[in-house]
Amino acid sequence: MHVKQFRPEEWAVRSARLIHDAVLAASHRGDGCKVMLTGGRSAARLYLAWRALPGFDQLRAVEFFFGDERCVQLDDPESNYGLAMRTLFASGVPSGCSVVRMAAEGPDREGACLHYEGRLPSKIDVLLLGVGEDGHIASLFPGGALLDERTRKVAPVVGTKAPRERLTVTPVVIAQASSVFVLANGEAKAAVFRRVAGGADDFHALPACLVGGATWLLDTPF
Numbered sequence: 001m002h003v004k005q006f007r008p009e010e011w012a013v014r015s016a017r018l019i020h021d022a023v024l025a026a027s028h029r030g031d032g033c034k035v036m037l038t039g040g041r042s043a044a045r046l047y048l049a050w051r052a053l054p055g056f057d058q059l060r061a062v063e064f065f066f067g068d069e070r071c072v073q074l075d076d077p078e079s080n081y082g083l084a085m086r087t088l089f090a091s092g093v094p095s096g097c098s099v100v101r102m103a104a105e106g107p108d109r110e111g112a113c114l115h116y117e118g119r120l121p122s123k124i125d126v127l128l129l130g131v132g133e134d135g136h137i138a139s140l141f142p143g144g145a146l147l148d149e150r151t152r153k154v155a156p157v158v159g160t161k162a163p164r165e166r167l168t169v170t171p172v173v174i175a176q177a178s179s180v181f182v183l184a185n186g187e188a189k190a191a192v193f194r195r196v197a198g199g200a201d202d203f204h205a206l207p208a209c210l211v212g213g214a215t216w217l218l219d220t221p222f
C-alpha cells in the first residue's frame with residue numbers, strides 16, 4: 001500500500017492534483033477514463049479543490065460513476081450524487097464527459113442495482129473511496145454479507161450508518177479497479193490506516209483491508 005500525508009491546509013489541492021494526474025494518465029493509455037466517485041466529508045473537500053484545478057474543465061471522455069448511494073431523494077443533503085453536483089460539478093460537467101448515477105431514490109432497489117450494473121464498464125480506471133471510522137468503504141460495512149459477494153457488482157444494503165438504506169458496489173468492482181485512492185481526513189481515519197497497515201485485521205472486520213494496494217491520502221500523522 002502507498003500513503004501520502006499532506007498538511008491539512010494542503011490536503012485537498014495536493015490530493016486533487018494526484019487524482020487529476022491519474023485520470024489524465026488513464027485517458028492517455030486508453031480510450032477515455034472511467035472514474036468512480038465516493039461520498040463523504042473528505043470527498044467534499046477534494047471535489048471543491050479538483051474542480052478549481054486549471055485542467056478540470058479540459059477533461060474529455062471521462063465517465064464518472066458512483067461507488068455507493070444513500071436511498072434518499074436527489075435534493076437530500078445526504079445524496080452522494082447531490083454532493084458531487086454541488087461541488088465537483090457545480091460549474092457543470094466538463095464537455096464530452098458524463099455522469100452515471102445510482103438511482104437509489106425509488107422503491108425498486110433491486111431493479112436500480114441491475115440497471116446500474118448494466119451501465120458499469122468492465123473495469124474502473126480510477127476508484128475514489130472515502131473510509132468510515134469503522135473501516136467501511138463504499139457502503140460495505142464491517143460484518144456485512146456483501147463483503148463475501150463474488151458475483152453481483154451492485155447490491156442493496158442496510159448499513160450501520162445513517163441513512164442506513166443504500167446501494168453499493170461490491171468487492172467484485174473494487175477488485176477490478178486499476179488505481180484506488182482512499183480519502184482519509186482526521187485522526188480516526190489515520191487510525192483505520194494504521195490498522196490496515198498493521199495487517200492484524202481481515203476485511204470482514206475492517207472492509208478497508210480490501211484495498212491494501214491503494215494510495216491512502218491522509219491529512220494527519222500516521
Ligand SMILES: O=C1O[C@H](COP(=O)(O)O)[C@@H](O)[C@H](O)[C@H]1O
Binds near residue numbers: 068133139161
Ligand atoms: O457513508 C459514507 O461514508 C463514507 C465516508 O464518509 P466521511 O464523511 O466519513 O468522509 C463514504 O466513503 C461513503 O461513500 C459514504 O456513503
